[in-house]
Amino acid sequence: MGGLFKSSHYCSNSNKTKGVRKVKARKKKVGKLSLSRNIFAFNMMAPAILIIAIVMGFPTLYGFIMSFFKWRLGKTPQFIGFENYLKMFTVTDIFHSIWITILFAIVVTILTIVFALFIALLLNMELKGTNLAIALLLIPWAVPPVVNGVMWKWIFNARFGTFNNVLISLGILDNFRIWIKEPWPAFLIIVFSTLYKMLPLAAFLLSASLKTIPKNLYEAAEIDGMSPIGRFFAITLPLIRPAMVIIFILLSVATFKAFDMIFVITNGGPGNFTALLNYMSYITTFRNMKFGLGAAMAFFISFLILIICIFYYRTTYREVRYD
């Protein structure tokens, strides 16, 4: 991942040389007994690695094994092999949940990147209010997702929410519509509130990436007579592609973990419509008390995330190679 944001890095066709140069520089460090250094290094990293391994590594393994057992609270677990996974596909609305989770990930990722790019471009134009804009942009990011959800639930409140009332006073709507109880509007509301939360982060990362594009490229293109839109597509987009890939990955993973908004706004939506996989897993485990099944669902999510990462890795790797 080193230095992927720098567009100059992308232009120069030697990722490898840079890496080797970095390693060589490091080797000229303070020359001490490598053994004592290794022990020392290990000691320093030990607390962190220990906690992560114990709290995250071990349960993941345990959970993975557990997903092959049948668990009921109070009874001893029985080994049932893949039955949980097979049973998972017979849970009501599970296929809908899977497909709507994927749709959610795609829609939110694309929308977030488009809007974030828009804002990042504006931020980079050296307009006067940029610092204030950055400060204001941090507010949606800092606010807890639950409160974000409450905000949006209130706006889309059927009787008193701003959305309905504005639409009615403008004459577009005749009667109060309960948006949260309708399937696709509920989905869009969740999409929108997640978008709202993710926008600042993506905008900052894209803005940082935009800053690394050397200005003379634009000037050269302008002299050659390219229109601003042409410049955007020919220079800007290709050069921030590494950044976009990283943001794609971060956003996709984050959307698969979406839970807070669903819990607060729709509670799974009209009849499980907005019950994304993570939420399904929670309900199965802690309301229906089916631990093995819930664990299987959670690992299915990890499996999907893994596929996405492999997919993105393959795409980026190929890009860099053919350059």
Next chain:
Amino acid sequence: MAGLLFRRKKRLFRILFYFLLYSAMFVILIPFIIMVLSSFMSEHEIYLNNYPNFHIFPNEWNTSGELFANYRGLLTSQKRVMASFINSLKIAITTTIIVTVFACLAAYPLSRTNLKGRNTILFMFLFATMVPTMAILIPLYLQFTKMGLYDTILAVIIVLTAYLLPFSIWVMKAFFDTVPDSLEEAALIDGCTRLEALIKVIIPLALPGIGAVAVFVFISSWAEFLIPLVLTRMDAQVFTVYIGLFVNSENVEISKVLAAGVISCIPVIALALGFQKLIVRGLIEGAVKG
């Protein structure tokens, strides 16, 4: 003539961009403003506001004369508000301290040495950020219940620390990388131990990075919902969970929930606005260099 037209066109575009930027900012703030304003109104006032005519700017929003009625009602009638707020605070502060210290310790060898497993460890940390929370929460829930740690602040702190460490180590390492080796070598030649070199040389220079990590961890642990939802019930309830359950309860007065939401935002927004330069720099460095 052509030059003049060109300049005017450029200025028009400039004005357009200003307009776009400011309207984007305004749009981003609107939900927040609505929440704050609504939190000051009682149910009756909200009703008056919306019916028969909707007022964009609330006309009668202070009829009872007391602005913070909802807040006062919240703090007095619901005893759990104060308790969960303090729990959130305890958890956030403790997690921040622990994560910052551990991340400093772990990032030092990752940034300075060239161990064989270094890249593997770094990538493992990267993957650790991609684990869906439920996958680790289910076994952890069972384990903590067995150990008697269910519904304790300690359980939440432990899990949050492990959850937030990978990203913090990445960011910390990126900041440590910006400190040149020469100063550290000079300190070592002068007779410091490695630990002293870390504390006396690197940390003062990487202080922005440490500050950025601390702010991230605080904001993230304050905002965490699923982990406390699973691992706590009544004793160790955090404020976010309180709001989440409150908003879903029967016959709830929405304005009270909004007031709780505003209260929840105050610490994090204060932090975010106070340290904004640090946060932006931290985000960028963590992603660019990492």
